[in-house]
Amino acid sequence: MVWINALLQGVLLGGLYALFAAGLSLMFGVMRFVNIAHGDFIVVAAYLMMTSVLIAGVNPFVGIGLVVVIMAAAGYLGQRFLLNRVLGKDILPPILVTFGLSIILQNALLEIFSADSRRVQTGWLETASISLNDVVALGLLPILMFVAALAVLALLQWIFYHTALGRLLRATSDDAEIVPLMGGNNAHIFALATMLASGVVAVAGVLLAMKTNFDPTAGPARLLFAFEAVIIGGLGNIWGTLAGGIVLGVAQTIGAQIDTGYQVLAGHLAFLAVLVLRPRGLFPKTIG
Amino acid sequence: MTQPLLEVRGLTAFYGDFQALFEIGFSVAEDETVAIIGANGAGKSTFLRVLTGLHASVGQDIVFSGSQIAGISADRVHKRGIAMVPEGRRLFPSLSVEENLLIGASGGRDGPWTLDAVYDLFPDLTSKRRNPGTALSGGQQQMVAIGRALMSNPKLLLCDEISLGLAPKIIKDIYAAVPRIHDLGTSIVVVEQDVGQALAVADRIYCFQEGRVSLTGTPETLTRADIAKAYFGIDEEEAA
C-alpha cells in the first residue's frame, strides 16, 4: 500500500515536472534555444507570487493572473530585445548568455529576498486531503496542482494544433528561414514563443511556491528536472512531456519511499535508464 | 512604355568575399511572364533570394510597384506583394497540406486566391488536404508549394525550378497552371534549367552565366546558338 501511495504521489508530482519541462521544450522546439536560466525564471515567478500575495496582499487567484501576465510580458520583451540577438546557427551563444542570466537572477534574488527559504501558504488547502484508505491519502493541493498542470498542457496543445499562432510556431520549428516568405516576422514569432513559454513558467513557479520551500538557488535543480522530463518524454510532443514528468515524479517518490535520501538520485537513475535504452525518449516525435 | 512592375538596376550579391551576382539589370512588366535560365551556380536562386529580401539587399536598387524595396525585410517584401516558391519546395513537414496553404495567406492580401481556388487549380490536392505535406508525391508537393505562395495573392510570383526532379508528364501539369495564374492578374518569374520549357512559357528570357546576365530577348528572336553560348559560355560549334 505504501508503494501505491508513493506511485500516486509521484504521478501528481509529475504534473508539476511536466510544466517545468513544457516551457523549456517549447523554446527549444520553436527556435533551438536552450535556456539555462529556465529554472531561475521559475523561481523568479515563485518570488513574484510570494511578493504579490504576502507583501502586496493580493488575492491568490488574482496573484496567479498577475504573475502570468508579468512573466509573459517580460518573456516577450526579453526575447525580442535581448535573446534574439544571440540566436543564430550556433547553439552556444544562447547557452552562454542564459547561463550568465541565471547567475545574475540568483544574485539579484539573494540581494532582494535574502537566502532565507520561503513558501506561499495556502491555508486550509495545505492539510486538506482525500483518503482512499488508511495508507493512501492524496492531498487536495497536489491534486489541484496536477489538474492545473493538465489544463495548462491541454491549452498549449490546443494553441499549437488549432490556432493560426500554433501553425506559425510549428512552421517556424520546421524551417524558420522561409517563414518570412509567408509574411511571418521571425523576431516577433520567437518572442511570442518565449511569451507562451514564460506564461507556462509562471504557472509552474506559482505551483512551486505553494508546494515547497524555495530560495534564490532553487533554480538549477528545477532546470535539471525539466531537462530530465523532456528527455524522458521525447522532444516536441506535449503529452510525451507529461509522461516524462510523471516517470520522473514516480521515480523520485518511489526512491524517497526506499530512503528519503534517494529521492533525487532515483529520478536521475530513471533518466539515465531511458537515455541508455531509448535515447530519443519514450514518445519521440513521429514526423519531421 | 508604362512603368514596369519590377525594375532592378546594377544589382550585386555576395556570400562573404565571394561575389555571386554582378551588375544585374532586370525588369518585369505588369502581366508579363519572364524566365531566367542558366547553368548550375549561375546565380539564379541567389537573385530571387535578393529580390525577396531573404538575402541581404541593403543598398541595392530594386523598385517594385513604384517604390524602393531594397533593404526591406523579407516579411515586409511579402506584404508588398512578392511571393516565392523556394528552390526544393521546402514544405513544412509538421503541417498538413491545408495548413501549408493557410500559412501562405498569413500576411497576404485579399484576392482571387483562396483555398478553394488552389484546390480548383490543383484538383489532386483536394483529397490530400489532411495529409502531412511531405507524404505527397514530388509533383503534388510542388503544387502545394505553388499554392502556398499564391495564397497571399501576390502581384509577382517567383518560382525557383518548379520542374526539378519531376517526370515530364507532371511538369506539363504544373506548367499548365502558369497561364491560369497569370490570367488572374499575377506577373510571374520562373527560374528554369529546362530551356525548352522556359521558351514555351515566357514572354521574355534572361540567361544568367556566372553571376551576369549573358543574354536577354523574346523566345521568337533568340536562336538556339545564342542561347547555347549564353548558357554555357561557349560557342556550340566550338563545343561540337
Ligand SMILES: Nc1ncnc2c1ncn2[C@@H]1O[C@H](COP(=O)(O)OP(=O)(O)OP(=O)(O)O)[C@@H](O)[C@H]1O
Ligand atoms: N550559402 C552560400 N554560401 C556561399 N556560396 C553560395 C551559397 N549559396 C550559393 N552560393 C554560390 O553562389 C553561386 C550562385 O548560386 P545559386 O544557388 O544562386 O545558383 P543557381 O543558378 O540557383 O544554381 P542551381 O541551378 O544549381 O540552383 C554559386 O557559385 C554557389 O556556389
Ligand SMILES: [Mg+2]
Ligand atoms: Mg538555384
